[in-house]
Amino acid sequence: MNDPVLLVLSSLAGGDKHGYAMMEDIEAFSGQRLGPGTLYGAITRLEECGWIRGLATAKGDRRRPYTLTAAGREHLEQEIAALSQISRTATRRLKHA
Amino acid sequence: MKLLIRLLARLYPAPWRAKYGAEFDALLTDSRADWRAALNVVIGALKMQFTTWGYGRFAIAGILIGIIASAGVAFSRQPQWRSEGVMSSSAFGRNLWDEFTRVAQAAATRSSLTKIILADNLYADERRNSALEDVIQNMRKHISIAGLNTPGEVSIRYEYRDRFAAQRVVSELMSDMIRANLDVGHSTMDLVSGASLPAKPFNRPPFIIAAVGLLSGLPVGLLAGYVFRRRRVKA
Numbered sequence: 001m002n003d004p005v006l007l008v009l010s011s012l013a014g015g016d017k018h019g020y021a022m023m024e025d026i027e028a029f030s031g032q033r034l035g036p037g038t039l040y041g042a043i044t045r046l047e048e049c050g051w052i053r054g055l056a057t058a059k060g061d062r063r064r065p066y067t068l069t070a071a072g073r074e075h076l077e078q079e080i081a082a083l084s085q086i087s088r089t090a091t092r093r094l095k096h097a
Numbered sequence: 098m099k100l101l102i103r104l105l106a107r108l109y110p111a112p113w114r115a116k117y118g119a120e121f122d123a124l125l126t127d128s129r130a131d132w133r134a135a136l137n138v139v140i141g142a143l144k145m146q147f148t149t150w151g152y153g154r155f156a157i158a159g160i161l162i163g164i165i166a167s168a169g170v171a172f173s174r175q176p177q178w179r180s181e182g183v184m185s186s187s188a189f190g191r192n193l194w195d196e197f198t199r200v201a202q203a204a205a206t207r208s209s210l211t212k213i214i215l216a217d218n219l220y221a222d223e224r225r226n227s228a229l230e231d232v233i234q235n236m237r238k239h240i241s242i243a244g245l246n247t248p249g250e251v252s253i254r255y256e257y258r259d260r261f262a263a264q265r266v267v268s269e270l271m272s273d274m275i276r277a278n279l280d281v282g283h284s285t286m287d288l289v290s291g292a293s294l295p296a297k298p299f300n301r302p303p304f305i306i307a308a309v310g311l312l313s314g315l316p317v318g319l320l321a322g323y324v325f326r327r328r329r330v331k332a
Contacts, residue, residue, distance in 0.1 A: 019124040035134055036102075036124050037141020040117060044145070062123035 004034055004042035009068065009076040012052060018063035019043065051075050098130040105135055108142035110149045147325045155325075159318015164310030171306045176298030178260035180267040183289040184274065185250045196284050197242055197251050197274075203281045204273035210236055213269050217262050240270065250289055260295045267292035 011017060011025045019039055027033045034042070043066065046052040051072030055065045068076070102125055107114070109121075128134065147155075188196040210233050214220060220232045239256040253270055257263040271288060278286040 019120060020127040023124070023128060035137025035141070036121065036128060037137040037139070037144075039124070040121055041141050041144055044113070044117065057120075062119040063127075064120040 004038050005046060006076070006079055007032065007034065008039070008042045008046060009051065009072055009079075012066060012068040013073070013076060016055060016065045016067040018065045020063065022066075046072065049075075098132075098135065099125065102130050102135050102138055105138045105142065108139060109145050112149075113145050144325075147321070150322065150325070152319060152322045152326075155318045155322030156315055157318070159314040159316070159321065160311050161314065163312075163314020163317065164307055167306050167310035167313070171300070175258040176300060177256045177258060178263045178295040179254055179256045179299040180260070180263040180292045180295055181252050181254045182267045182271050182292040183245065183250055183252050184271060184286060185247075185289050186284045186286045187249065188284040192284075193249060193251070194244065196286075199281055200274050200278045200286065201242055201253075201270075203277035204270060205237065205240060207233055209273050213266055216269075217265055219257065219262060219266070240266075253292075256299060260298075264292045264294045 007026045007030055008022060010029070011022045014025065017025060019036075023034055023036075023039055043052065047054065047066075049071075051069055052066045053069050055067055057064045103122065106118075106121060106125065109118075114121075125134075125138075150158075184197075186193055186196050207230075211229065214224075214229075214232065214236065220236065223232050223235065241254045243252050243254065244250075245252055253267055253274070255263050255266045255270065257266065268291060271292065275286055275288065278284075
């Protein structure tokens with residue numbers, strides 16, 4: 001999985017996070033380090049879709065945390081289901097190859 | 098490097114910076130700064146700019162890129178020289194054209210062109226990198242036969258990057274055609290004027306280059322606009 005949108009959704013599925021925390025989390029669970037431009041491109045698209053929402057920042061802190069919305073959770077579940085189906089099919093075919 | 102990346106972040110559209118600028122700046126402060134991050138910010142900013150562009154801007158950008166690219170290709174190409182010789186035939190009207198086509202096909206066979214290519218050491222670079230068949234096809238594209246105003250006369254032309262080689266090839270083609278006419282022709286074929294030695298290179302006029310850039314850049318620009326706008330709608 002290397003789609004930044006899915007990586008961000010997956011990261012936020014584990015709890016609210018600001019940009020840098022997402023970057024670190026994604027690197028930890030996927031081994032991929034998203035660049036700042038890629039990360040914020042994904043955040044912008046996800047917020048426009050209504051799949052994530054920015055939360056209020058703490059006073060004096062410029063780092064805005066984001067949270068997964070109900071629509072975002074539903075979208076992530078659909079994507080994971082599709083990926084799981086592909087993964088199962090590929091695994092089955094490899095066993096018979 | 099962090100300062101440079103911060104400056105590059107100003108490439109993002111103003112409305113985007115108004116909304117995300119502060120938190121993006123905080124991310125840049127926290128994260129590692131290297132050339133990859135700088136490049137990533139530039140690409141991200143360009144993509145974000147594209148999402149704010151209308152079809153008009155994409156069309157203009159496409160045309161400009163097309164013109165610059167075609168001008169770059171034109172200037173990087175070696176000059177081409179066109180040699181020309183004139184032949185006549187006793188055939189008339191439609192028969193004249195049929196006659197020259199038949200004779201030219203009989204003369205410009207694979208084996209005769211191969212002989213010319215090897216004898217004159219033509220397309221040396223191309224022959225190192227491509228099959229001889231492709232080189233022959235390429236050579237055929239640069240050979241042309243055109244009717245002239247004088248009845249019964251046609252010109253044989255060949256374009257190449259060396260003017261002396263271009264002249265030799267036209268001479269050899271005309272000789273081959275006269276020989277081939279003895280076998281497959283139905284008329285008397287003569288040499289009117291021998292292969293010319295080109296005095297100046299034959300290059301496509303700048304307006305043709307601009308037209309190619311415009312015609313190729315416009316659809317590419319509009320397509321890019323469609324893709325970015327569609328992605329934005331989907332997102």
